Amino acid sequence: MTACSGVARQPPPARSAAHLGRTRAAGAIFELAAPDAFDIVHSDPGPGGYLAYAYSFASVLDGRIDEATAVFETLLDLEIVRVGGPLRALPTFWLGRATLAQGRVSTATRLRRDALDILGDENHFETGTWVAATLATAAAHAGDIEAATTAVAWIDAHTRVHVESDALFTNLARAWLSASRGELSTARDIALDVAQYAGKAGAWTIEMTALLDVARLGAPRLATPRLAELAQIVEGPYAAAAAGFARAAAAGDGAGLDEAGARFAAMGARLLAAEATAAAADPALLGHTLPG
Numbered sequence: 001m002t003a004c005s006g007v008a009r010q011p012p013p014a015r016s017a018a019h020l021g022r023t024r025a026a027g028a029i030f031e032l033a034a035p036d037a038f039d040i041v042h043s044d045p046g047p048g049g050y051l052a053y054a055y056s057f058a059s060v061l062d063g064r065i066d067e068a069t070a071v072f073e074t075l076l077d078l079e080i081v082r083v084g085g086p087l088r089a090l091p092t093f094w095l096g097r098a099t100l101a102q103g104r105v106s107t108a109t110r111l112r113r114d115a116l117d118i119l120g121d122e123n124h125f126e127t128g129t130w131v132a133a134t135l136a137t138a139a140a141h142a143g144d145i146e147a148a149t150t151a152v153a154w155i156d157a158h159t160r161v162h163v164e165s166d167a168l169f170t171n172l173a174r175a176w177l178s179a180s181r182g183e184l185s186t187a188r189d190i191a192l193d194v195a196q197y198a199g200k201a202g203a204w205t206i207e208m209t210a211l212l213d214v215a216r217l218g219a220p221r222l223a224t225p226r227l228a229e230l231a232q233i234v235e236g237p238y239a240a241a242a243a244g245f246a247r248a249a250a251a252g253d254g255a256g257l258d259e260a261g262a263r264f265a266a267m268g269a270r271l272l273a274a275e276a277t278a279a280a281a282d283p284a285l286l287g288h289t290l291p292g
Contacts, residue, residue: 014054021204021234026058061236065268069098089115103271108138123158140176220249254280
């Protein structure tokens with residue numbers, strides 16, 4: 001077996017580990033396989049794409065968001081353009097995911113819009129679905145309802161193969177679009193549906209993300225019990241901070257929310273930190289802090 005073929009077998013386990021909340025495994029696979037994967041990315045971007053996707057999850061769960069952003073900034077120079085097809089949008093997409101995790105929603109929106117512009121009408125391997133879903137989420141957080149609506153419409157027009165994990169993230173994007181329109185009840189219902197489906201599928205990281213969104217959208221009591229359980233399953237400080245945020249929000253515990261905000265800030269998750277701090281001052285602000 002050649003080094004390249006060995007690398008090609010690694011990314012799917014990395015992606016699975018990230019979805020399962022096996023943060024240490026996903027990070028270890030990235031560190032071991034990334035040098036070879038990105039060395040051949042100009043001829044075969046597939047392995048690097050899967051690895052970067054997994055790392056974008058693992059770095060958040062492990063509280064290394066700023067570090068991940070720096071990594072993805074270096075990957076912008078990868079010569080994927082020569083390969084053609086939708087994979088050429090990946091470097092911009094990876095960086096956009098990292099900046100959204102940081103809470104730099106305007107930058108994330110711009111980067112994702114750039115990535116979608118690169119793709120045009122192409123959606124091979126559902127890469128465009130990834131890009132458009134994260135564009136919709138970022139734009140909704142930035143209060144850019146038009147961009148979020150356009151991104152969701154792109155998904156509806158171009159998605160042909162409905163991969164479960166992609167569909168779950170697409171639905172979370174729909175939730176945030178609803179929230180940006182002031183439809184908080186609809187947004188919470190969508191996020192709860194995603195959490196329930198992800199939980200049944202064993203996609204613990206996606207379930208945790210969806211339940212954190214439920215709490216952020218003003219229904220922390222619905223999310224608190226399961227988030228406490230997931231904090232024991234999903235590795236890394238992010239899940240624990242999410243559980244602490246929901247628990248404090250449900251109890252109206254200002255000191256607990258300040259603590260959650262400090263924990264998020266230490267990880268580089270500045271939007272979540274700001275939301276926790278705002279809720280500590282006024283719990284009624286949960287779900288009402290979007291710019292739009």
